[in-house]
Structures are given as C-alpha cells and as structure tokens.
Amino acid sequence: MRILLLGGNGQVGHECRRSLAPLGELVVTTRTGELPDGSRCEALDLSRLDDIAPLIERVAPDMVVNATAYTAVDRAEDDEAAAFLINRDAPGRIAAACAAQGASLIHYSTDYVFDGSGERPWREDDPTGPLGTYGRSKLAGEQAVAASGARYLILRTAWVYGLHGANFLRTMLRLGAERDELKVVADQIGSPTPAWLIADVTAAIIRHGIAASGIRHLVAAGQTSWHGFADAIFDEARDAGLLASRPTVLPIPTSGFPTRAVRPAWSVLDTTRLQIEYGLEMPHWRDALRTTLASSSR
Numbered sequence: 001m002r003i004l005l006l007g008g009n010g011q012v013g014h015e016c017r018r019s020l021a022p023l024g025e026l027v028v029t030t031r032t033g034e035l036p037d038g039s040r041c042e043a044l045d046l047s048r049l050d051d052i053a054p055l056i057e058r059v060a061p062d063m064v065v066n067a068t069a070y071t072a073v074d075r076a077e078d079d080e081a082a083a084f085l086i087n088r089d090a091p092g093r094i095a096a097a098c099a100a101q102g103a104s105l106i107h108y109s110t111d112y113v114f115d116g117s118g119e120r121p122w123r124e125d126d127p128t129g130p131l132g133t134y135g136r137s138k139l140a141g142e143q144a145v146a147a148s149g150a151r152y153l154i155l156r157t158a159w160v161y162g163l164h165g166a167n168f169l170r171t172m173l174r175l176g177a178e179r180d181e182l183k184v185v186a187d188q189i190g191s192p193t194p195a196w197l198i199a200d201v202t203a204a205i206i207r208h209g210i211a212a213s214g215i216r217h218l219v220a221a222g223q224t225s226w227h228g229f230a231d232a233i234f235d236e237a238r239d240a241g242l243l244a245s246r247p248t249v250l251p252i253p254t255s256g257f258p259t260r261a262v263r264p265a266w267s268v269l270d271t272t273r274l275q276i277e278y279g280l281e282m283p284h285w286r287d288a289l290r291t292t293l294a295s296s297s298r
C-alpha cells in the first residue's frame with residue numbers, strides 16, 4: 001500500500017510518520033520539503049492550491065492522510081482568509097484529487113465545530129455551531145471533504161498535545177519552569193488526547209480499512225478541565241522526574257483569562273462508534289498523559 005502523509009512536521013503528522021511507516025510505502029510532505037532531522041521529503045505548500053492535485057496524481061497513493069491545518073485558534077480571528085484557505089479550500093482540493101485518483105482520505109477535525117453547550121458527550125451527528133473562525137473553517141473543511149465523492153474518514157479529535165510542536169502540555173511545562181503560580185480556566189471541559197494515540201488509531205484504521213465514509217470521534221477516555229489537565233501535567237511530570245518542584249495551579253473562570261477567540265465550554269466527544277467499528281479501546285486521558293511523559297524521560 002502506498003500512503004501519502006500530508007504535513008509530516010505537525011504534532012499528529014510527526015507521530016504518523018512513526019505509526020504509518022510499517023504499513024507500506026510512506027511518502028511524506030512538508031511545507032518546505034524538509035523534515036526536522038534535515039532529510040528531504042516532498043514539498044507541498046497548501047496555500048498553492050493548484051499544486052495539490054498534480055502531487056497526488058504523481059504519487060498515486062492508495063491512501064492519503066491529511067495532517068495539515070491552520071491551528072492558531074486566536075490568530076484565526078484576524079486571519080480568516082488564511083484559516084479558510086488551509087482548513088476548507090485545501091482539504092476540498094485534496095479530497096477532489098483523491099476522488100479522481102481512487103484514493104481514500106483520512107482527514108482530522110475538531111471539537112471546536114460544536115458550540116460547547118450540552119451535558120453529554122457530543123455524538124457525530126449532533127448539530128454543529130462553531131463559536132470562532134477556526135471552528136467555522138474546520139467545519140467548512142469537513143463539508144468540502146464529504147462533498148468530494150472520495151472514500152473518506154474524518155476523525156474529529158480534541159485538545160491534542162505531545163512532546164513535539166506547539167501545544168498546552170509544552171506551554172504549561174515552559175510557564176511552570178518560569179513561575180511559582182499559574183492561573184488556568186476550570187470551566188472548559190474536554191478530553192486531552194496525545195498525538196501518538198491519534199496516529200496509532202489512524203494506523204489501526206488503515207490496517208482494518210475504512211469501514212464507511214463519514215465522521216468519527218477520536219479522543220482519549222474521561223474528561224477534565226484545562227485546569228485539571230494542567231494540574232495533572234505537573235503531578236505526572238514531577239513523578240516522572242522531569243520537574244524538581246511544581247507550581248501552584250489556581251482554577252479560574254473563562255472570564256479570568258480573556259482570549260481573542262471564544263472556546264467551547266463543553267467539548268467531550270463520544271467515541272462509541274469508532275471503538276465498536278474498529279474494535280478499539282481508548283485509554284484514559286490521565287494514563288495517556290503518564291505514557292507520554294514517560295517516553296520523554298527514556
């Protein structure tokens with residue numbers, strides 16, 4: 001099987017380079033054609049929309065995994081055109097090229113397509129209602145992929161973190177090293193999900209074969225607030241020997257940490273369909289965090 005991985009330098013892309021390599025021939029793209037170790041790969045700048053189809057035609061993959069996105073949630077509010085270009089127009093072109101080529105597509109989306117109301121985990125067919133530009137652009141990307149005619153799977157995930165790239169875990173470890181006290185919002189609830197889990201599940205799905213085109217939810221089990229996540233990060237990092245001492249993490253309401261973009265208050269996703277269809281079990285977010293930090297001390 002030939003797999004084309006778009007965006008090999010992002011959080012999920014980085015982990016997919018590891019998880020997808022054993023499945024067959026893996027062709028990787030980055031924006032510049034360079035990987036972090038300095039080695040070369042295919043170059044694809046998605047803002048050059050007309051470059052997308054020729055690359056997919058030339059590589060002629062059986063499966064395309066699109067790990068690229070515009071993920072700067074606050075910046076997107078002032079950069080709407082760029083967010084929609086990368087999160088809607090590019091996935092639309094990728095999916096159309098997959099349809100023309102007879103390739104399947106795995107694409108990722110986000111909890112931020114929901115409005116954050118509600119009291120039970122969001123199911124795939126619950127009504128969407130994004131609160132900001134990032135969520136709106138990702139929802140438009142889902143719709144473009146679904147309309148393409150390609151065989152596709154959209155994996156909606158949330159609160160992605162890892163040891164690589166820009167994410168909440170790394171922000172907390174950096175701020176925690178600089179300050180004795182941090183204030184973190186305690187009224188936004190979700191499921192922190194490591195990039196390695198998303199990449200491992202992606203590999204399992206490819207091995208199994210996409211069961212049916214559609215959207216599936218993919219997050220670690222359990223739920224917490226950003227405050228609960230931050231607190232756990234410092235406890236687990238200290239236990240893993242990564243920190244000599246930990247800062248105090250004070251819970252605050254969303255109003256106490258003003259941001260450019262509005263974030264959903266309730267972001268927990270129901271993963272039942274994914275687990276049943278592919279015979280998977282999601283690890284609890286806290287166990288997954290421990291696993292992630294343990295891998296950094298090896």
Ligand SMILES: NC(=O)C1=CN([C@@H]2O[C@H](COP(=O)(O)OP(=O)(O)OC[C@H]3O[C@@H](n4cnc5c(N)ncnc54)[C@H](OP(=O)(O)O)[C@@H]3O)[C@@H](O)[C@H]2O)C=CC1
Pocket residue numbers: 007008009010011012013030031032044045046047067068069070071086107108109110111138156157158159160161165166
């Ligand atoms: N991060 C999160 O918390 C969440 C992410 N998701 C979704 O998961 C998927 C993966 O996200 P994640 O790995 O965190 O994202 P990252 O921000 O870590 O990586 C995104 C990648 O997209 C690439 N990219 C952006 N613009 C372009 C462009 N013009 N041309 C080529 N490549 C480009 C970036 O390249 P470069 O390295 O050159 O900048 C980067 O490698 C996305 O679909 C995202 O929406 C869903 C929920 C939560």
Ligand SMILES: Cc1cn([C@H]2C[C@H](O)[C@@H](COP(=O)(O)OP(=O)(O)O[C@H]3O[C@@H](C)C(=O)[C@@H](O)[C@H]3O)O2)c(=O)[nH]c1=O
Pocket residue numbers: 071072073110111112157158159160167168171175182183184185188226257259263
């Ligand atoms: C750094 C910091 C953040 N916060 C708050 C702000 C925000 O409400 C919350 C999370 O902050 P971040 O800006 O790191 O997270 P954010 O970029 O909103 O994360 C989102 O990214 C996109 C790509 C997604 O798809 C989502 O699933 C989600 O993971 O924590 C604090 O309360 N205190 C702090 O010191």
